[in-house]
Amino acid sequence: DSGVTQTPKHLITATGQRVTLRCSPRSGDLSVYWYQQSLDQGLQFLIQYYNGEERAKGNILERFSAQQFPDLHSELNLSSLELGDSALYFCASSGGQAGGYYEQYFGPGTRLTVT
Amino acid sequence: TQLLEQSPQFLSIQEGENLTVYCNSSSVFSSLQWYRQEPGEGPVLLVTVVTGGEVKKLKRLTFQFGDARKDSSLHITAAQPGDTGLYLCAGVGGTYKYIFGTGTRLKVLA
Numbered sequence: 001d002s003g004v005t006q007t008p009k010h011l012i013t014a015t016g017q018r019v020t021l022r023c024s025p026r027s028g029d030l031s032v033y034w035y036q037q038s039l040d041q042g043l044q045f046l047i048q049y050y051n052g053e054e055r056a057k058g059n060i061l062e063r064f065s066a067q068q069f070p071d072l073h074s075e076l077n078l079s080s081l082e083l084g085d086s087a088l089y090f091c092a093s094s095g096g097q098a099g100g101y102y103e104q105y106f107g108p109g110t111r112l113t114v115t
Numbered sequence: 116t117q118l119l120e121q122s123p124q125f126l127s128i129q130e131g132e133n134l135t136v137y138c139n140s141s142s143v144f145s146s147l148q149w150y151r152q153e154p155g156e157g158p159v160l161l162v163t164v165v166t167g168g169e170v171k172k173l174k175r176l177t178f179q180f181g182d183a184r185k186d187s188s189l190h191i192t193a194a195q196p197g198d199t200g201l202y203l204c205a206g207v208g209g210t211y212k213y214i215f216g217t218g219t220r221l222k223v224l225a
Binding site: 002004033035042043044045048056058088090092103104105106107108109111 | 148150155156157158159160163203205212213214215216217218
């Protein structure tokens with residue numbers, strides 16, 4: 001158990017809909033990262049938050065948005081869903097200190113199926 | 116754009132064999148991590164290497180960071196079926212971005 005929790009575990013929805021994925025980081029971790037992993041694909045970095053502020057942005061579509069709340073949990077919002085958005089979405093957390101190195105701990109993921 | 120290429124992409128070996136997985140880039144990373152991921156689960160951190168030339172051992176797994184901090188290797192001695200999984204390297208690049216490698220899918224046959 002990494003200490004990172006994600007809900008829901010599975011999500012099935014229709015094209016055009018909007019969903020929200022939730023992540024609670026490990027206790028004490030300030031950084032939250034979101035990744036997308038499609039079938040047989042590697043992990044695609046979407047976005048990182050550090051202590052409530054957006055820190056880095058990857059290949060995140062304009063239809064997707066995220067935020068980190070004062071209690072450090074994070075939500076990833078996916079709107080106008082398309083079939084191609086079906087994937088595993090992972091959240092990871094780390095201590096996120098500026099400089100140096102830091103290690104990510106991944107949650108169990110949310111499997112999104114768009115029909 | 117920073118990229119991490121892993122090789123081989125797929126590897127199927129018999130129990131007891133040795134193997135090496137490579138992670139290469141043209142970019143320098145401040146640190147590099149190796150993860151193992153099993154189907155339907157999140158990646159699990161195995162090791163972090165920070166210093167060029169650094170070697171770390173985790174039981175039958177040996178990790179090395181290249182002298183120039185652009186590449187890394189993972190060597191498994193006497194592979195076991197429990198080693199089966201997707202192995203991912205990840206480099207910490209500029210502006211705090213994690214760059215994940217393309218992955219090596221390992222299958223160890225009993």
